[in-house]
Each structure stands twice: as C-alpha cells, then as structure tokens.
Amino acid sequence: MAKEDVMSAFYRLLHPRPAVLVTCVDREGRPNAIAVSWITPVAREPPTIAICVAKKRYSHGLIAETGEFVVNIPSDELVEAVHFCGTVSGRDVEDKIAKAGLTARPAKVVRAPIIEECPAHIECRVVQVVDCGSHDIFIGQVVAAYADPGAFEGGFWKLEAVRPLLHAGGNAYSRPEPTFKAKGRP
Numbered sequence: 651m652a653k654e655d656v657m658s659a660f661y662r663l664l665h666p667r668p669a670v671l672v673t674c675v676d677r678e679g680r681p682n683a684i685a686v687s688w689i690t691p692v693a694r695e696p697p698t699i700a701i702c703v704a705k706k707r708y709s710h711g712l713i714a715e716t717g718e719f720v721v722n723i724p725s726d727e728l729v730e731a732v733h734f735c736g737t738v739s740g741r742d743v744e745d746k747i748a749k750a751g752l753t754a755r756p757a758k759v760v761r762a763p764i765i766e767e768c769p770a771h772i773e774c775r776v777v778q779v780v781d782c783g784s785h786d787i788f789i790g791q792v793v794a795a796y797a798d799p800g801a802f803e804g805g806f807w808k809l810e811a812v813r814p815l816l817h818a819g820g821n822a823y824s825r826p827e828p829t830f831k832a833k834g835r836p
C-alpha cells in the first residue's frame with residue numbers, strides 16, 4: 651500500500667513524547683513556566699540535555715537572557731496545569747505558575763525555580779544555542795537532577811506509582827504503559 655504524504659505533520663511522527671514543564675526567570679527573578687515536549691538527553695558525560703524552544707515564546711527570551719532553566723517532569727495527574735502552561739503565555743498573565751495551580755520553590759543550584767508538584771527535576775545551565783529557524787535548541791549542562799524516591803528508583807520510573815505525562819499533539823495526551831522486557835541483554 652502506498653504511504654501517505656504527512657510532511658505537514660512530520661514532527662508528530664515523533665510523538666507521543668515527554669511533556670515537561672521548563673521553568674525559567676527574568677532578570678529580576680520573576681519565574682515563568684513553559685510546556686515543552688521537544689526535549690532529549692544529549693550526552694552522559696558531561697551530563698547534557700537539549701530543549702527546542704520557538705523564538706517567539708516568552709520563555710525563549712528568558713532562557714537566552716539568563717542562561718538557565720529547570721526541567722520539571724510532571725505526572726499524568728498534572729495534565730491541566732501542563733496544558734495551561736502550554737497554551738497561555740507568561741507575556742499575558744502575571745505569575746503563570748500560580749495561575750496554573752502550581753507551586754514554585756527554590757532550586758538547588760540555579761535561580762529558576764522548581765515546580766513542587768512534579769516528581770523529578772533537572773537543573774541546567776545553557777552551554778550552547780543552536781539556531782534552527784523557527785526554534786532554537788538550548789543545550790543545557792545538567793548541574794543537578796533529583797526525584798521523589800517513590801517515583802524513580804534504581805534509574806527507572808516506578809510506573810505502577812507514577813506515570814510521566816506524554817504529549818501526543820494539540821490537546822491530546824497519553825501515559826506510558828508498564829514496562830516489558832526484551833529477551834536480549836539489559
């Protein structure tokens with residue numbers, strides 16, 4: 651059967667993918683949060699991740715200005731708060747994090763806050779910005795990473811207890827199923 655042309659939605663072929671809340675601050679320390687699903691680990695050593703943020707986002711300017719961000723990983727229960735942060739701009743509301751029903755708390759290393767309701771956090775300092783047209787890739791060196799022990803243990807999510815939220819696209823979300831093992835070596 652001939653395959654259909656899906657060029658206009660090519661990126662959706664790579665969804666569902668993690669939906670995270672990236673927090674950042676302005677020069678005065680006022681925080682903001684943006685939903686991000688274009689995110690990936692990049693290197694183990696030095697510990698590095700990357701997020702792709704459209705140049706027109708309010709958060710883009712904050713991250714570019716301060717060189718810092720925190721990746722907060724929400725569970726599926728936080729879907730409404732994540733969708734709010736992914737559809738409302740910090741340009742248009744005061745204290746977007748509180749308006750989303752979320753709580754900002756100090757991070758360990760960077761000035762951008764963590765979101766208390768999220769079970770895991772990755773604090774980053776920007777080491778490189780790659781211009782990709784509509785979006786920039788912010789490559790971040792991981793300066794701290796921590797998680798609730800009931801949610802993440804021995805290097806794995808405890809999916810029977812907590813399900814990290816996945817974004818399918820638009821207002822469609824999903825959640826990971828419990829893991830199953832391949833026959834080959836771990």
Ligand SMILES: Cc1cc2nc3c(=O)[nH]c(=O)nc-3n(C[C@H](O)[C@H](O)[C@H](O)COP(=O)(O)O)c2cc1C
Pocket residue numbers: 669682683684685686687688689702703704706707708709710732733735736737738739740741746785817820
């Ligand atoms: C689940 C979800 C994931 C998103 N992922 C991204 C992303 O990876 N990069 C991006 O630039 N925008 C993404 N967006 C859109 C922004 O989150 C959205 O435009 C947001 O309102 C920008 O907020 P800000 O203007 O306060 O920075 C996503 C939206 C949703 C709902």
